[in-house]
Structure formats: C-alpha cells, structure tokens
Amino acid sequence: xxxxxxxxxxxxxxxxxxxxxxxxxxxxxxxxxxxxxxxxxxxxxxxxxxxxxxxxxxxxxxxxxxxxxxxxxxxxxxxxxxxxxxxxxxxxxxxxxxxxxxxxxxxxxxxxxxxxxxxxxxxxxxxxxxxxxxxxxxxxxxxxxxxxxxxxxxxxxxxxxxxxxxxxxxxxxxxxxxxxxxxxxxxxxxxxxxxxxxxxxxxxxxxxxxxxxxxxxxxxxxxxxxxxxxxxxxxxxxxxxxxxxxxxxxxxxxxxxxxxxxxxxxxxxxxxxxxxxxxxxxxxxxxxxxxxxxxxxxxxxxxxxxxxxxxxxxxxxxxxxxxxxxxxxxxxxxxxxxxxxxxxxxxxxxxxxxxxxxxxxxxxxxxxxxxxxxxxxxxxxxxxxxxxxxxxxxxxxxxxxxxxxxxxxxxxxxxxxxxxxxxxxxxxxxxxxxxxxxxxxxxxxxxxxxxxxxxxxxxxxxxxxxxxxxxxxxxxxxxxxxxxxxxxxxxxxxxxxxxxxxxxxxxxxxxxxxxxxxxxxxxxxxxxxxxxxxxxxxxxxxxxxxxxxxxxxxxxxxxxxxxxxxxxxxxxxxxxxxxxxxxxxxxxxxxxxxxxxxxxxxxxxxxxxxxxxxxxxxxxxxxxxxxxxxxxxxxxxxxxxxxxxxxxxxxxxxxxxxxxxxxxxxxxxxxxxx
Amino acid sequence: xxxxxxxxxxxxxxxxxxxxxxxxxxxxxxxxxxxxxxxxxxxxxxxxxxxxxxxxxxxxxxxxxxxxxxxxxxxxxxxxxxxxxxxxxxxxxxxxxxxxxxxxxxxxxxxxxxxxxxxxxxxxxxxxxxxxxxxxxxxxxxxxxxxxxxxxxxxxxxxxxxxxxxxxxxxxxxxxxxxxxxxxxxxxxxxxxxxxxxxxxxxxxxxxxxxxxxxxxxxxxxxxxxxxxxxxxxxxxxxxxxxxxxxxxxxxxxxxxxxxxxxxxxxxxxxxxxxxxxxxxxxxxxxxxxxxxxxxxxxxxxxxx
Numbered sequence: 001x002x003x004x005x006x007x008x009x010x011x012x013x014x015x016x017x018x019x020x021x022x023x024x025x026x027x028x029x030x031x032x033x034x035x036x037x038x039x040x041x042x043x044x045x046x047x048x049x050x051x052x053x054x055x056x057x058x059x060x061x062x063x064x065x066x067x068x069x070x071x072x073x074x075x076x077x078x079x080x081x082x083x084x085x086x087x088x089x090x091x092x093x094x095x096x097x098x099x100x101x102x103x104x105x106x107x108x109x110x111x112x113x114x115x116x117x118x119x120x121x122x123x124x125x126x127x128x129x130x131x132x133x134x135x136x137x138x139x140x141x142x143x144x145x146x147x148x149x150x151x152x153x154x155x156x157x158x159x160x161x162x163x164x165x166x167x168x169x170x171x172x173x174x175x176x177x178x179x180x181x182x183x184x185x186x187x188x189x190x191x192x193x194x195x196x197x198x199x200x201x202x203x204x205x206x207x208x209x210x211x212x213x214x215x216x217x218x219x220x221x222x223x224x225x226x227x228x229x230x231x232x233x234x235x236x237x238x239x240x241x242x243x244x245x246x247x248x249x250x251x252x253x254x255x256x257x258x259x260x261x262x263x264x265x266x267x268x269x270x271x272x273x274x275x276x277x278x279x280x281x282x283x284x285x286x287x288x289x290x291x292x293x294x295x296x297x298x299x300x301x302x303x304x305x306x307x308x309x310x311x312x313x314x315x316x317x318x319x320x321x322x323x324x325x326x327x328x329x330x331x332x333x334x335x336x337x338x339x340x341x342x343x344x345x346x347x348x349x350x351x352x353x354x355x356x357x358x359x360x361x362x363x364x365x366x367x368x369x370x371x372x373x374x375x376x377x378x379x380x381x382x383x384x385x386x387x388x389x390x391x392x393x394x395x396x397x398x399x400x401x402x403x404x405x406x407x408x409x410x411x412x413x414x415x416x417x418x419x420x421x422x423x424x425x426x427x428x429x430x431x432x433x434x435x436x437x438x439x440x441x442x443x444x445x446x447x448x449x450x451x452x453x454x455x456x457x458x459x460x461x462x463x464x465x466x467x468x469x470x471x472x473x474x475x476x477x478x479x480x481x482x483x484x485x486x487x488x489x490x491x492x493x494x495x496x497x498x499x500x501x502x503x504x505x506x507x508x509x510x511x512x513x514x515x516x517x518x519x520x521x522x523x524x525x526x527x528x529x530x531x532x533x534x535x536x537x538x539x540x541x542x543x544x545x546x547x548x549x550x551x552x553x554x555x556x557x558x559x560x561x562x563x564x565x566x567x568x569x570x571x572x573x574x575x576x577x578x579x580x581x582x583x584x585x586x587x588x589x590x591x592x593x594x595x596x597x598x599x600x601x602x603x604x605x606x607x608x609x610x611x612x613x614x615x616x617x618x619x620x621x622x623x624x625x626x627x628x629x630x631x632x633x634x635x636x637x638x639x640x641x642x643x644x645x646x647x648x649x650x651x652x653x654x655x656x657x658x659x660x661x662x663x664x665x666x667x668x669x670x671x672x673x674x
Numbered sequence: 675x676x677x678x679x680x681x682x683x684x685x686x687x688x689x690x691x692x693x694x695x696x697x698x699x700x701x702x703x704x705x706x707x708x709x710x711x712x713x714x715x716x717x718x719x720x721x722x723x724x725x726x727x728x729x730x731x732x733x734x735x736x737x738x739x740x741x742x743x744x745x746x747x748x749x750x751x752x753x754x755x756x757x758x759x760x761x762x763x764x765x766x767x768x769x770x771x772x773x774x775x776x777x778x779x780x781x782x783x784x785x786x787x788x789x790x791x792x793x794x795x796x797x798x799x800x801x802x803x804x805x806x807x808x809x810x811x812x813x814x815x816x817x818x819x820x821x822x823x824x825x826x827x828x829x830x831x832x833x834x835x836x837x838x839x840x841x842x843x844x845x846x847x848x849x850x851x852x853x854x855x856x857x858x859x860x861x862x863x864x865x866x867x868x869x870x871x872x873x874x875x876x877x878x879x880x881x882x883x884x885x886x887x888x889x890x891x892x893x894x895x896x897x898x899x900x901x902x903x904x905x906x907x908x909x910x911x912x913x914x915x916x917x918x919x920x921x922x923x924x925x926x927x928x929x930x931x932x933x934x935x936x937x938x939x940x941x942x943x944x945x946x947x948x949x950x951x952x953x954x955x956x957x958x959x960x961x962x963x964x965x966x967x968x969x970x971x972x973x974x975x976x977x978x979x
Binding site: 036051056059060062063064065113114120125174190192193194195197304307378379380398401402405406531533534536649650651652654 | 755756757758760761762763764765766768769771784785787788791792866869870905906907908909911924925926928931932934935936937940
C-alpha cells in the first residue's frame with residue numbers, strides 16, 4: 001500500500017512538474033511574440049503562415065517577431081538537449097557546448113568567413129557556424145581519445161580547443177577592424193532574425209535529431225551507471241557515446257548559428273531538472289528542452305522589453321546572470337558527489353635524451369637565442385652591428401629608443417613566461433593531470449574578468465587598482481576551486497572540473513561586460529588578450545620581484561610534489577601534511593599566474609606547455625623540472641611575443657593570442673602521447 | 675642732427691640686421707611643416723586641412739580607400755603605416771621621427787607616457803562623448819582650431835572652417851531649391867554578421883553635418899557612448915516616411931540580410947524609394963575633407979533622387 005501511494009505521489013509530482021514546465025514555456029512564448037505588439041492569440045496564430053498585408057502588426061509578426069520567437073525556442077531546445085547529451089556522455093554535470101569547444105569553433109569559422117575572402121568561397125555564410133562547431137567538436141573528441149575517454153579528459157581537451165579557436169578568432173578580429181567590430185557584436189549573442197530561413201532551417205535540423213535522442217534515452221540512463229556496469233548490461237559504449245556526442249555537437253552548432261555563443265542554457269537546464277529529482281532521460285530530455293526554451297525566451301523577452309526603452313542588450317547577458325548562481329550551486333553538489341576518477345600525469349618514460357650538462361647548456365642557449373631574436377626582430381629587422389652598438393650604449397637616439405623598448409618587452413615576456421612555467425608546474429603537480437594549467441582551471445580568466453570589472457566600475461583606482469583586482473581574482477579563483485575541490489574523499493580531478501566551469505563562466509562574463517560597456521571592438525579585444533604592448537620598467541620590477549621571491553618557495557614545495565603523486569593516503573602515511581601541501585601548491589601557482597595576468601592580461605598555454613617540454617627534455621622529479629620549466633616558459637613567451645610583433649608588422653598580434661595559436665599543435669601532440 | 679642721424683642710422687642698421695637674421699627663420703617655420711603622426715584618421719584629415727601631409731598614419735591602407743583622400747599625394751609624400759589604430763606600433767612611430775603625435779583618448783591614453791617620450795602628444799575626445807549632449811561637429815571644429823593654434827597655422831584653420839561653412843551652405847542651398855521644405859532623414863550603419871542596425875543621434879557628427887545641409891533628424895534615441903543607438907529591425911517600422919541613409923560594408927551585414935525580407939519592401943521609406951545605401955568610402959567621422967566628401971555625396975544622391 002505504502003509503496004503504491006508513494007508511487008502515486010511521485011506520479012502526481014511529476015505530472016505537476018511537466019504541467020509547470022509546459023505552462024511556463026508556453027506563457028513566455030506568448031509574451032515574447034506579443035511584446036510591444038497589439039496582437040491577440042488568434043492574430044499571432046494566423047500570422048504564422050502568412051502575413052496580413054494590410055495590418056502592420058500582422059506584417060511585423062509574420063516577418064520579424066515570429067521568426068525571432070521560433071529562433072529563441074529552438075536555441076533553448078537545442079542547447080538544453082545538447083547539454084543533456086554531453087553531460088550524459090561524459091558523465092560530467094558541468095559539460096556543456098561552451099566547455100566542449102563547439103561554440104568557439106563556430107565563432108572562429110564565422111570570423112574566418114567574414115575576414116578571409118578565400119575562405120568564404122569554400123564555406124558559405126549560412127553554414128559557417130555549423131561547420132565550425134562540428135570541426136571543433138570533432139577535434140575535441142579525437143584529441144581526447146574518442147568515446148573511450150574519461151569525463152575530465154574530454155572536458156579539458158574541449159577547453160584547450162576553445163582557447164585555441166577563441167584566440168585565432170580574436171586575432172582575425174584585430175587584423176581587420178571593420179569586420180572585427182561586428183564579430184564582437186555577434187560575440188554577445190543575439191536572437192534578432194531578418195527572415196524565416198535561419199529559424200526554419202534550424203527547426204528542420206532539430207526535429208530528427210531530437211527524435212533520435214529520445215530513442216536513445218534508455219541507453220543514456222544506462223551510461224550513467226558507469227562504464228563497467230554499462231558494459232556488463234550489454235551496452236555498446238562506443239556507439240552510444242558516439243551518437244550522444246555527435247548529436248550534441250550538431251545541436252549546439254545549430255543553436256550557435258541562430259543566436260551566437262549563448263552557452264549557459266546547456267549547462268543550466270538539465271542540471272535544474274536533476275536538482276528537482278528527475279533522472280530518467282526519457283523525461284529529462286523533453287523537460288530540459290522546455291526549461292531551455294523558457295530560459296532563452298524569457299531572456300530574449302527581457303532584451304525586447306529593454307530595447308523598447310533603453311538599449312539592445314546581448315541575449316547572452318541575462319542568461320549568464322541566471323547561469324552564474326546555478327554554476328556555483330553545481331560546483332557545490334559536484335564537490336559533494338563526484339566520483340570522478342583521478343588521472344595521474346603519465347610519467348614520460350622516454351630514456352633521458354640529454355644528460356644534465358648538455359641539457360643545461362641547451363637551455364641557456366635557448367634563452368639567449370630567444371632573447372636575441374626578440375631584440376633583433378620587430379617592425380624593422382636590426383642588424384647585429386646595430387644591436388651591439390645599442391648594448392654598448394653607442395646607438396643613435398631613435399635607434400636606442402626602439403631597442404630600449406624592445407628590450408623592455410623581451411624582458412617582460414621572459415619574466416612573465418618564467419612565472420607561467422612555474423605556475424603550470426605547481427598546478428600539474430597538485431591536480432595530477434597533464435592538462436592542468438592556470439588557464440584551464442579558470443585562474444587566468446578570473447584574473448582577466450576582475451581586471452575588466454575594476455577598469456569599468458572603479459576607473460578612479462587606476463592601473464594599480466586593475467592589477468590588485470587581477471591578483472585578487474586569480475587568488476579568489478584558486479580559493480574557490482580548492483575550497484570546493486580539495487576534499488579528502490575527492491579525486492583531484494574534481495578540482496579540474498570545477499575550475500573548467502569557472503573558466504567558461506568568467507570568460508563569457510568578461511566578454512559580455514566589455515560589450516555592454518560599449519567598448520569599441522578592437523579596444524575590447526586588446527583587453528581580452530594578453531599583450532606585452534606598452535609594458536613599463538615598473539611592471540618589470542613587479543614581475544622580477546615576484547619571480548625571484550616565488551622560485552625559492554616553489555623549490556621548497558616541489559620537493560614533496562612527487563609524494564602527492566602517490567595518492568593522498570600514501571602521501572600522508574609518509575608523514576606529509578597533504579592538505580597544507582595541496583593548498584600551498586595551488587595558491588602559489590595561482591599567484592604566479594595572476595601576477596602575469598595583472599601585468600599583461602590573460603596569456604594562455606605557456607603554463608601548460610612549459611612543464612611538458614621540460615619533461616620531454618629531461619624527465620625526472622618535479623624539483624628537477626623547475627629550472628627547465630621556468631627557462632622554457634620564458635623562451636616560449638619571448639618567441640611568441642617576437643612573432644606577434646614581427647609577422648604582420650607594423651600591425652601587432654598580442655602575445656596571448658600567439659601563445660594560444662602556437663600552443664595548438666603542441667597540445668595535440670601531448671594529448672596523443674598521454 | 676648728425677648724432678641723431680647716426681643713432682637713427684645705427685638703430686636702423688640694428689633693426690635691419692636683426693630682421694635679416696630673423697626673417698629666414700620665420701620663413702623656415704612656415705615652409706618646413708611639423709612632422710605629424712596621426713593615430714586616428716580624423717587627425718590625419720585635420721593635418722591635411724592645414725596643408726600638412728602626415729609622415730605616419732595608422733591603418734594607412736584603409737585610410738587610402740577613403741573618398742576624401744588623394745592616394746597619389748600621400749604616396750608621393752612617403753607617408754608610412756603606423757600599424758593598427760588601437761595598438762599602433764611604437765617602433766614605427768619612432769622611425770617616423772615625429773614632432774607631434776595626434777591620438778584619441780579611448781585608444782591611446784594607456785600608452786600616453788610612451789608616446790610623450792617619443793615627442794609631444796595630443797590626445798582628443800573624438801566621437802566618444804559619452805551620453806552627454808555635446809555637439810560632435812562643434813567638437814571636430816574645435817579640435818581643428820586648437821590644432822591650428824598649436825602649430826601656428828590659425829589662419830589656415832580659419833580658412834578651412836570657413837571653406838566647410840561655405841561648402842555646406844552651398845549644398846544646403848542646392849537642396850533647398852529642389853525640395854523647399856526640410857527633409858526628414860535617418861543616418862544608420864548596418865554592422866556585419868548581425869541583424870541589428872545602428873541609428874545615429876542628433877548630436878553625432880554625421881547627423882550634425884546632415885543638419886547643416888538643412889535635413890532634419892528623425893531618430894530620437896539615447897547615445898550608447900559613441901553617438902548611436904543599436905536597435906533591432908522592428909524599430910525601423912516606427913520611423914515612418916523618412917529618407918534613410920544607411921552605410922553597409924561587405925557582403926554579409928544587416929542590410930543584405932534585411933533586404934531579403936518582404937517586410938523591408940513594405941517599409942515606407944523603401945516603398946517610396948527614399949532608401950540610400952552608402953559604403954564606408956564616404957566616412958563621416960573624419961575631419962573637414964571627410965565631411966565635405968560625405969555631404970557632397972549625400973547632396974548629389976538627394977538631388978538625383
């Protein structure tokens with residue numbers, strides 16, 4: 001009896017929830033269609049298929065408003081379904097189109113079509129976003145090792161692909177200011193439509209994909225039980241995961257084509273339902289779609305109402321405002337429930353290629369060569385005799401001034417790169433994941449966000465305020481990630497997942513901020529990409545002091561990092577205070593990265609690449625990697641900076657974009673190896 | 675008598691020799707103009723208005739495409755590219771050996787210390803007047819006048835401003851003789867890759883110029899900081915029967931997208947043939963040369979229409 005009554009209760013609860021979802025979604029859709037138009041329900045329905053020629057309201061409904069309403073509905077449904085699929089396939093509640101690189105890939109292709117005429121011949125405008133999303137999603141999947149990969153790995157690979165595509169798109173926008181302006185407008189997301197074609201096209205793409213996902217609903221449930229159980233139950237994991245990820249990428253690409261990068265819906269909708277206790281996918285899928293519709297339509301309704309009186313807000317902004325608290329909530333529950341498996345950094349077992357002496361000679365040569373190349377190249381190639389005249393202090397005034405600034409920038413790049421290399425080494429040690437780095441766990445992006453916020457809201461604090469804000473942001477991110485992720489019973493990779501969520505959120509938040517603040521596009525792109533442009537001697541002193549204070553601390557810490565690699569229990573049985581050690585690693589690592597972000601803005605991939613390159617050169621214990629990581633980091637950054645200054649001179653590409661673009665092949669290589 | 679005469683003679687000699695010694699120098703100052711580097715196009719325009727060809731201009735390749743620019747003159751003068759307007763190449767600026775660097779606050783305030791080390795630097799407000807009601811045409815004229823005073827060419831500045839006034843008055847007269855009463859206009863940009871439209875406010879530079887042609891702005895919206903309001907296409911329906919001047923750049927922008935919509939054909943200003951598509955060659959945000967090219971072009975179009 002009691003069982004059946006609780007069944008009845010559950011049934012009633014579900015029915016009520018379904019009714020609520022349907023009711024809210026329908027209500028919002030009506031309000032959206034009717035906002036600012038005196039149209040009854042019957043006028044709206046009549047206007048769907050044809051326009052009433054003599055009725056201005058009917059014309060407007062048919063030709064402008066209803067396509068926009070449909071676009072909002074489809075964007076919400078596509079993103080929510082895609083999010084559900086990604087989360088099921090990767091068994092990671094934080095997976096979403098934004099995190100998997102799909103959005104950034106779509107953005108890159110749109111930028112390419114706008115700026116490079118030859119590319120527009122291959123890829124038509126209308127398909128650019130879809131194709132970009134598919135390509136980026138495909139790369140993420142391949143790089144992470146296909147459908148057999150664990151959730152952390154997929155998410156980290158996706159983030160790496162996102163960063164690369166985003167950097168390339170930003171570089172394109174900088175090269176062409178006219179088109180760049182509009183890329184930025186697109187970057188905030190907009191559901192405004194000019195005809196039915198995009199919406200109807202998306203509808204045709206959505207319906208069959210959604211039907212297939214419903215057919216696979218049961219398989220998705222089984223997938224959540226874990227790989228081993230699923231396999232025992234006779235699941236073809238490869239097939240199910242492949243279908244889920246493929247459809248997810250397809251659906252998010254559809255949404256990106258319609259609305260631009262509106263990422264949070266995919267994260268929020270399925271998780272809200274999970275929090276409400278719905279777990280079966282046959283229910284989760286349609287309900288998530290409804291919640292997604294309600295979110296997107298509601299956000300766009302707000303945009304519509306605001307635009308009638310004040311300004312046209314990017315639709316991504318209200319969605320991000322809803323997304324932020326949900327993300328925090330998720331991070332909490334994730335921290336409590338995660339059973340994420342730990343991925344130990346695979347030790348490179350290559351026999352030492354270089355004995356110690358030759359490798360240190362190599363490193364010093366590398367540092368000097370990179371520095372000299374940086375000094376010689378720029379807007380104009382300097383001859384060695386001019387450089388030597390400068391070094392002796394005998395150069396003519398303007399030559400001296402040019403070389404002095406080059407020297408400042410080269411030194412700044414070297415110091416910054418060294419700090420980033422140090423940061424990456426510490427973070428990889430504590431998170432025990434080969435892909436851990438300041439930009440992949442959100443420290444760099446949060447620094448950037450805080451800098452932008454201080455710049456916009458408290459301009460009276462000046463540059464010092466911006467720097468303090470950036471450092472506070474970076475440390476805050478580390479504290480958040482560590483506070484949620486560093487638990488006795490948690491695998492360290494849970495921290496990576498939380499950090500990833502944070503990174504995705506803060507990156508889109510700063511874009512939204514910059515757009516709402518009405519920056520000109522190129523100005524914004526400059527703030528969002530790290531650059532050694534305009535670095536001053538004062539900045540160098542800050543960097544140098546930070547570097548030379550933190551190196552001894554790191555040297556001390558790194559002596560026990562290898563113990564962390566044995567796992568917490570073993571490490572603590574060896575007499576290590578694991579918690580203090582882990583916190584120290586994280587905070588020092590974050591401090592290094594945020595000092596750099598405070599001076600240059602966000603620079604990614606150096607912290608990721610340097611420790612790996614150090615290991616390739618001379619594998620060993622963490623402490624042995626210190627010098628190599630620092631020097632390689634410095635050299636990488638100098639080379640990236642030099643390329644950025646030289647390739648398109650006198651046009652300069654910020655170093656933060658160059659490192660991300662150079663980083664791409666290297667990361668692919670590392671991921672294939674690991 | 676003789677002493678007086680001798681004194682007079684000596685004084686005369688002195689004055690003569692002085693004026694002889696000073697004269698070439700004053701002449702020199704007039705003949706060799708200051709080397710100007712312009713980091714935003716309007717200030718390249720301003721320098722040209724005063725008869726100075728800048729030695730360096732940022733985004734030179736794009737600047738040369740402007741209708742108001744005579745490519746050959748700049749190429750003959752050997753003007754150099756200074757890189758992007760946002761982060762110009764400091765090395766290129768040094769290599770241009772400028773006497774004066776002209777930039778805008780919102781882009782170049784961050785590098786002002788570096789620029790000042792190279793040479794004297796002046797940063798302007800440009801079109802970023804915030805939400806304030808300051809007249810952007812007056813601002814442009816003021817900038818030119820101050821620049822003229824700064825380099826000792828106030829007369830040239832006065833002439834250029836007078837020339838613009840005369841030009842605008844003449845065009846306005848031509849328009850008035852055709853139309854009689856003031857035409858209601860809207861000036862807009864169609865940004866690429868999105869579906870929104872930027873409508874310019876009454877205080878923005880292009881609309882102030884059109885106002886001087888005797889045209890009346892029909893858009894009353896708030897400024898988002900640079901003198902325009904971003905609106906969705908639905909707002910175009912509220913504009914009524916105006917003359918719509920829209921700048922569309924590239925092959926994919928909100929105009930190419932909107933023009934496919936049957937509703938676009940139904941808009942009053944499209945139906946009555948009062949929609950004018952412009953390109954960015956006629957750029958209204960520059961100095962006097964750009965302003966003349968822009969208003970001249972608009973007048974020609976309206977007289978034909």
